[in-house]
Amino acid sequence: MTKIATWNVNSIRVRMPRLLEWLGEANPDVVLLQEIKVVDDAFPGEDIESLGYNLAVHGQKTYNGVAILSKHPIEDVQTGLPGDDTDEQARYIEAFTGNVRVASIYLPNGNPAPGEKYDYKLRWMERLYYHAADLMNNDEAFVLGGDYNVCPTDADVYNPEGWADDALCLPETRNKFRAIVNLGLTNAFRALHPDPGPYSYWDYTAGAWQKDFGLLIDHLLLSPQAADRLTESGIDRKPRGREKPSDHTPVWCVLSDEGH
């Protein structure tokens, strides 16, 4: 089996204690990180490697930055989402590891909407759609995981009315996300847990965590070959309740070694 998790850590430097303790207790095989906020050479990899993980990093100073940790060798690393050579934001890294291809995705937030940032978000989602369509042609198991900055339905928002005009919930955002899923992908958490909530992100402000005012915006999208191997999925709330937490908490799934 392969346990794959995604976690927006909001600064790898600040979050190292939280990450190391969670790797120890959850023991994932593959971890997709977002918002590491460091350049490649500054990634604090030694303690992670000492726990038995290999690393692939696509970093950026101050903003963004994504990485893949894996207990298996990491091969065929690709950085940057295809479709716009002028895009310098570090929001996509993909690689093959173990018996699955994985990508760590930090999809643009897009607020305020409408505006230039929302236009960039929609263009980025369009590029992701075409890249996912390309990957589908390979007929292999892959997992596109990350902070999508998308609440796919009202079941993924604590207060749908209050968030209706936010870039994470706007109809055009949801339509683009649905188009990607409709290529034939499976949302690993929702496939096994259809009831409204729970969430993967809570704002730092206004006691959002204590009141469970959250959003489900971190997703693992599985190709058909990966979905055939899906046995479990979940959201691990514990890291969000600890000292100096990220505003996100890990979302994970387990794939068996063989399909049905």
Next chain:
DNA sequence: ATGGTTGTGTTACAA
């Protein structure tokens, strides 16, 4: 109470 917090890095911006 038109608020609140965190991170980066320089006092503004992104989330």
